[in-house]
Amino acid sequence: MARLTTTSYAILAQLALKPWSAYELAEQRVRYFQYMWPRAESGIYREVKRLAAIGLAAGEKEESGSRPRTVYSITPEGLAALREWLGSPVTRIAMEFEALLRVFMAPFGTKEQLMAVVEQVKAEADEMVEFADGIRHEYLRGAAPFQQHVHARVLTVDFLIHFLVTIQVWAERAISEIDTWDDTSPEGKVDRATGRMKSLDPRALRERLGS
């Protein structure tokens, strides 16, 4: 039957803001969910259709001359379902970070391979930071969609920017460390690595980061 997923509620919450066509939802998923709940565009069509089928959304077909499209809006039942879900336990955070896995396996590859991986991470982090900062500036200019929700959204922007900058500076640290290596073998690297390990005390870090 109708076992809804987190993705369902992500869409439902978008519909709670205003009606959207399926295409708009699929397009805007980048801006809204890419970094906290990434899903492929094509899934959005199926999902919103499912919401309509079980009565949580209402789809209205528009035949405005051009190709027909369906505009979806939330129903009272949909809003009730959303509110209820917001009180249920959340699933744990889950990160897929293939590059980190490769760093873990670094001794089986070459220094060049490792360096390429970490530099790709850095490039992607730079790009993601630019994107997030662009959104931040929309809010600062007062020009963001749903600007009135800035009090909640600043909390998500807060996390994302800290998260992305954490990746950036980690990649930079890793690059300058690997730069000092001749290869990926353990030889002559143990003492230095142990010293680094010592400096990673979470409590000290928390003092530094929590201002």
Added chain:
Amino acid sequence: MARLTTTSYAILAQLALKPWSAYELAEQRVRYFQYMWPRAESGIYREVKRLAAIGLAAGEKEESGSRPRTVYSITPEGLAALREWLGSPVTRIAMEFEALLRVFMAPFGTKEQLMAVVEQVKAEADEMVEFADGIRHEYLRGAAPFQQHVHARVLTVDFLIHFLVTIQVWAERAISEIDTWDDTSPEGKVDRATGRMKSLDPRALRERLGS
């Protein structure tokens, strides 16, 4: 045919270290991959069997009195495949953070719901930090499995601890912010939120974090 996934290579890299039984692999996945490539235990059995079927691993049945078990080791072809994969482009980082999604939707729920979500995040972050710090201490005591790889692994521990502490301090910031609210509505929260948004400049943050 044999389209291998990242999960396949994660297991292959474990086998490159030493032979393991499927059960050991499934058990140890927590320690090794939970935070960068999370997968269910049951999938490990199917995956390692597949690796054996295509010749990248060799399974040896042991009949030592008790229940029979299969111990897997990597083959030369497996090692070659692993090395080659380490030179291919990496997939992007992907994070599923349902709690952040709920913060995003906070205006549709109550303050109590929101607070419960963020406090759950904080509790889980605390727990994950303890786990990661435990592993760090194993390396410091020189008692970690595969201690000789500390030069590579310190890079992953570096990222994970920074990542987890970032979650911790974010949750703390979010809690003290929400504490100042009467409810989840925008009323009277816009100016303060805009001020917070202003302070989230990534460049300034990068200066602070990259020491």
Added chain:
DNA sequence: ACGCACATGTAAGCAGTTACATGATTTG
């Protein structure tokens, strides 16, 4: 008039999860 990006989906396949099954070993 042609090509390309926009707009709107459908279909098939599969990686991964949840749930179950079952013998062996330890523990209270």
Added chain:
DNA sequence: CAAATCATGTAACTGCTTACATGTGCGT
């Protein structure tokens, strides 16, 4: 000696992705 936990998987389902399909409007 009963119950829990360890050890070792199998079976069935499903959410998601990849790949495809097709009409429409616009720039050149």
